[in-house]
Amino acid sequence: MLMSSDGTPLICPVLAPEEHSVGPDLLSVVTRPHAGWDVASDDSHGGRNSIVGFAPVRVGDHLSPESLGGKRWLTFVRQNPDETYAPLNQLLFEVAAYGALVLAALWGTGVVVARRIARPIRILHEGAQHIGTGNLAHQLVVKTGDEIEHLADAFNSMAANLRQSFGQLEQRMRDIRRLEEKYRDLIENSPEMIHQLNKAGQFVHVNKTELEKLGYSHEDMQGMRLWDIVPKGREPEILAYLERLVSHGRGTIETVFLTQDGTPIDVEIHSTALLDPEGGGLLHSRAFVRDITQRKLLEQKVQRYTTQLEQEVAGQTQQLSLSQRRYKALFDLAADSVFMVDPDGRITAVNKREEQALGYAEAQAIGRRFLEFVLPRHHDVTNGLIGKIVLGERQVPTQEIEVVHRDGAPMPAEMDLIRIEDGTTVSVMVQLRDITERKRLEQQLQEYSEELEAKVRERTREIEETKQYLENLLENANDVIYTLDPDQRFTYVNSKVEAWGYRKEDLIGRPYLSLLSKRHRGRRLKSTLDIGAKQVYEVEVMSPAGEARAVMVSVSPLRDPEGRIQGVLGIARDITETKKLERQIRNSEKLASIGKLAAGVAHEINNPLGGILNCLYNLRKRTLTPTRQEEYIASMEDGLRRVQKIVRQLLDFSQQHDPQLSPTDINAVVEQVLVLTNHAFVENQIKLDKQLHPDLPPLPVDRHMIEQVLMNLILNAVQAIKGGGLITIRTRVAAGVLAVDVEDTGCGIPAHVLPHIFDPFFTTKGTGEGTGLGLSVSLGIVERHGGQILVESQVGRGTVFTVCLPFARDRLMVGGTP
Numbered sequence: 023m024l025m026s027s028d029g030t031p032l033i034c035p036v037l038a039p040e041e042h043s044v045g046p047d048l049l050s051v052v053t054r055p056h057a058g059w060d061v062a063s064d065d066s067h068g069g070r071n072s073i074v075g076f077a078p079v080r081v082g083d084h085l086s087p088e089s090l091g092g093k094r095w096l097t098f099v100r101q102n103p104d105e106t107y108a109p110l111n112q113l114l115f116e117v118a119a120y121g122a123l124v125l126a127a128l129w130g131t132g133v134v135v136a137r138r139i140a141r142p143i144r145i146l147h148e149g150a151q152h153i154g155t156g157n158l159a160h161q162l163v164v165k166t167g168d169e170i171e172h173l174a175d176a177f178n179s180m181a182a183n184l185r186q187s188f189g190q191l192e193q194r195m196r197d198i199r200r201l202e203e204k205y206r207d208l209i210e211n212s213p214e215m216i217h218q219l220n221k222a223g224q225f226v227h228v229n230k231t232e233l234e235k236l237g238y239s240h241e242d243m244q245g246m247r248l249w250d251i252v253p254k255g256r257e258p259e260i261l262a263y264l265e266r267l268v269s270h271g272r273g274t275i276e277t278v279f280l281t282q283d284g285t286p287i288d289v290e291i292h293s294t295a296l297l298d299p300e301g302g303g304l305l306h307s308r309a310f311v312r313d314i315t316q317r318k319l320l321e322q323k324v325q326r327y328t329t330q331l332e333q334e335v336a337g338q339t340q341q342l343s344l345s346q347r348r349y350k351a352l353f354d355l356a357a358d359s360v361f362m363v364d365p366d367g368r369i370t371a372v373n374k375r376e377e378q379a380l381g382y383a384e385a386q387a388i389g390r391r392f393l394e395f396v397l398p399r400h401h402d403v404t405n406g407l408i409g410k411i412v413l414g415e416r417q418v419p420t421q422e423i424e425v426v427h428r429d430g431a432p433m434p435a436e437m438d439l440i441r442i443e444d445g446t447t448v449s450v451m452v453q454l455r456d457i458t459e460r461k462r463l464e465q466q467l468q469e470y471s472e473e474l475e476a477k478v479r480e481r482t483r484e485i486e487e488t489k490q491y492l493e494n495l496l497e498n499a500n501d502v503i504y505t506l507d508p509d510q511r512f513t514y515v516n517s518k519v520e521a522w523g524y525r526k527e528d529l530i531g532r533p534y535l536s537l538l539s540k541r542h543r544g545r546r547l548k549s550t551l552d553i554g555a556k557q558v559y560e561v562e563v564m565s566p567a568g569e570a571r572a573v574m575v576s577v578s579p580l581r582d583p584e585g586r587i588q589g590v591l592g593i594a595r596d597i598t599e600t601k602k603l604e605r606q607i608r609n610s611e612k613l614a615s616i617g618k619l620a621a622g623v624a625h626e627i628n629n630p631l632g633g634i635l636n637c638l639y640n641l642r643k644r645t646l647t648p649t650r651q652e653e654y655i656a657s658m659e660d661g662l663r664r665v666q667k668i669v670r671q672l673l674d675f676s677q678q679h680d681p682q683l684s685p686t687d688i689n690a691v692v693e694q695v696l697v698l699t700n701h702a703f704v705e706n707q708i709k710l711d712k713q714l715h716p717d718l719p720p721l722p723v724d725r726h727m728i729e730q731v732l733m734n735l736i737l738n739a740v741q742a743i744k745g746g747g748l749i750t751i752r753t754r755v756a757a758g759v760l761a762v763d764v765e766d767t768g769c770g771i772p773a774h775v776l777p778h779i780f781d782p783f784f785t786t787k788g789t790g791e792g793t794g795l796g797l798s799v800s801l802g803i804v805e806r807h808g809g810q811i812l813v814e815s816q817v818g819r820g821t822v823f824t825v826c827l828p829f830a831r832d833r834l835m836v837g838g839t840p
Contacts, residue, residue: 027053027094048074053094141781142170149177151576151593155556159185180495187488194484198477201470208470212463215289215311223247223264232311237282251279253286267295267307274420274436276314288318290420294464308467310460317357321440332444359435361452362442363392365412367405370449379456381428392452397424397432404437411441411450425454434461502573502594505580510534513589521596523565537563539570555579560597572601607799627669630661685720686728688753688760688827695732696751702740703749713752721760721827727803728827734796735764735823742768742821759809762825770817779813 025031029044044052051062057077078094142164152160160181164174209216215232217225225243233239236251248264249257256277263275272294279287293309359379362371372387380395387395396404400423407418418439424432435454442449496503496516504515512529519526524537535543539562556578563571573594580589637654640646646654692714703710739749743766752763771779775786780801801811808828815821 142166155578191484194481208466214460217309219248219307221305226306235287235313236279253278253280267293271295271297287313288315290314359454361392363408363450363452365448367391367393367408380425395425397426400424407439408450411439412448416441434458504592506534506590508589522563522571523567539564571596572598604802627665630664634658634661682724683722686723686725688718688721688762689714691725691728692732692751692753695729695736699736702737706740706744707746708740708743709748711748711750713750715753715755718753718760723807723827731800731803731825734800739764739766739768742766759826759828763822765820765822767820770819771815771821772817776813776815
């Protein structure tokens with residue numbers, strides 16, 4: 023209905039506007055400034071307490087309150103409350119119905135989800151074992167779409183990161199080894215003799231050139247000291263040289279080396295020391311050794327000829343020219359550049375080697391000052407040394423300087439100065455040795471050393487990062503991870519152990535066996551520590567409060583770089599709740615088995631009871647002879663004993679207890695189970711073929727558990743036949759185990775079903791015919807005895823289940839003691 027704000031009706035789809043009378047109650051509701059709904063009465067349609075929806079009419083550019091007489095227009099609708107609430111009541115009914123359906127669906131989903139949990143958890147457990155044994159290529163495949171799948175993806179990502187980290191470390195190590203080979207080859211094939219000494223003066227490394235010169239092998243030089251290869255009496259000279267090397271960081275010495283056969287070699291040693299930055303002591307030194315035997319011989323010859331010339335000048339002037347030519351020949355034959363310099367520092371002569379080394383012809387050099395050939399920064403040193411020679415010193419220490427080639431390029435050189443006296447005339451012989459190649463090698467060695475040190479620092483940093491990463495992985499693992507020394511004392515344990523009530527700091531150095539219960543403290547890790555065998559076993563750990571926890575432990579050896587066993591790495595998982603679940607499953611299966619037996623047992627009991635009732639009926643006639651009465655009474659006693667035996671066997675089978683090992687006759691167990699299942703053979707017209715080994719030795723097993731296993735397998739065989747066929751029960755000894763075969767001629771198991779028959783809750787039977795736990799529980803029992811169940815099946819021909827139980831006691835795992 024449309025009306026104005028003063029209550030005047032304008033349009034109504036039911037009555038004419040003038041027939042309407044809008045009361046104050048309705049008008050106060052409708053004229054509110056905003057749209058809404060409420061309950062109102064007094065409208066012209068006769069309704070009271072109607073549901074009213076209302077809203078003001080919006081105005082625009084062409085319609086405003088001024089154009090409506092200064093009033094607002096309003097619109098509203100009304101409806102009977104019963105009509106309004108009818109859909110709501112219907113909706114509530116439908117919601118209740120749908121809620122019931124949703125609860126039913128959730129219950130069904132819970133069953134499905136429960137079945138989907140077991141296999142992903144097992145996959146995660148196996149994946150953790152693979153990663154714990156170093157198999158980083160193992161991938162977890164879990165497609166559950168929930169947190170378990172996310173956890174599997176995290177495992178895969180962790181393994182991938184570890185593989186990538188180890189790959190990068192191996193690549194860096196290969197790079198370092200290639201770099202080492204490159205520079206080792208450079209040193210080994212250098213034409214110079216090169217060696218390295220440690221701080222004790224012992225040879226650490228000697229290159230091939232020096233070994234060939236001295237005639238020693240690498241093995242011969244190991245442990246030898248520098249003064250071991252100099253002539254006797256010159257050891258103090260070498261020791262003083264090493265002391266100067268520590269003080270100045272570098273040094274040069276001329277000495278004599280003795281070859282292995284005793285031949286002396288004049289050498290010149292140029293060493294660089296590497297000092298300890300903290301203590302200042304010598305860490306090691308590198309040295310370039312130059313064979314100067316020829317130079318020494320030449321110097322000796324020069325000296326001899328010079329002496330001869332000086333002696334002959336006085337008396338034999340006529341031979342002066344010949345002597346000068348000889349001197350010039352020797353002068354020019356020198357391997358180094360030689361300058362003759364007068365006391366004023368001017369060049370008076372040069373040899374031919376100078377022209378080859380510096381590019382100046384003899385005519386271009388003579389008359390020039392020697393300092394013109396030396397870089398300015400070496401002028402003071404050079405002037406000082408020449409001055410000492412002029413003033414009377416025969417020889418000064420070798421000095422490294424830089425000279426200038428004719429083309430302007432600097433050239434590093436070693437300078438030796440010798441005083442030459444010719445009567446009253448004094449000259450200085452300057453010998454320059456080109457050390458460009460040696461400097462280049464020194465630079466390369468320095469660069470190699472710096473690069474190697476940088477690589478070592480980088481490698482150290484990467485190792486620290488990897489160590490931190492691995493520590494984070496260990497500390498955040500879901501299992502307790504620990505290491506033991508050869509005495510089985512803790513050397514490391516992660517924080518997960520705090521869930522058992524221990525502080526990790528308190529366990530370091532503590533014996534591993536002290537955490538185990540008393541019945542497990544006899545365990546030794548002998549096979550792991552002695553021969554490196556990996557082990558998986560179950561133990562019982564006691565918390566500080568005395569609470570026992572069932573723990574599955576996996577251990578493997580820790581080895582040093584030479585492969586020697588240094589301890590044990592262990593991963594321990596708390597399986598207390600898992601063990602409780604296993605016991606519940608076994609109890610459920612046993613109850614299910616007893617339920618299946620109920621009908622058969624009733625049949626077995628009814629037969630003797632029927633005979634007893636028949637005897638009682640005949641005895642009541644009182645017409646029997648005493649002999650006949652005795653026969654009936656004896657028959658009743660036999661029937662009651664048979665009933666008693668069946669009831670006793672049923673009670674024994676259903677009894678719940680912890681595993682108790684005792685020597686057991688497996689043939690007797692088979693016979694007892696066949697008595698309990700005899701009705702099933704009769705009802706289904708199945709033939710039985712018993713092939714029991716006559717000389718089976720007693721086997722330490724839990725009799726009741728093995729009865730349950732055989733009961734499950736025999737009843738499964740009966741259900742696989744149903745309507746005539748043959749079941750063969752066979753006991754035998756093979757390969758150190760006692761085997762029990764349960765073979766049927768039933769329908770067989772399809773190939774795609776066979777891998778799943780031991781999965782919990784997996785069954786191919788109809789609803790109410792099986793729980794899907796029988797084979798799973800049976801396998802668990804056999805594995806706890808250290809054995810296994812083998813299956814062979816062909817569709818249409820039948821199935822053979824073989825229970826294998828070991829004779830060896832160390833393969834049993836009952837109670838956590840392998």
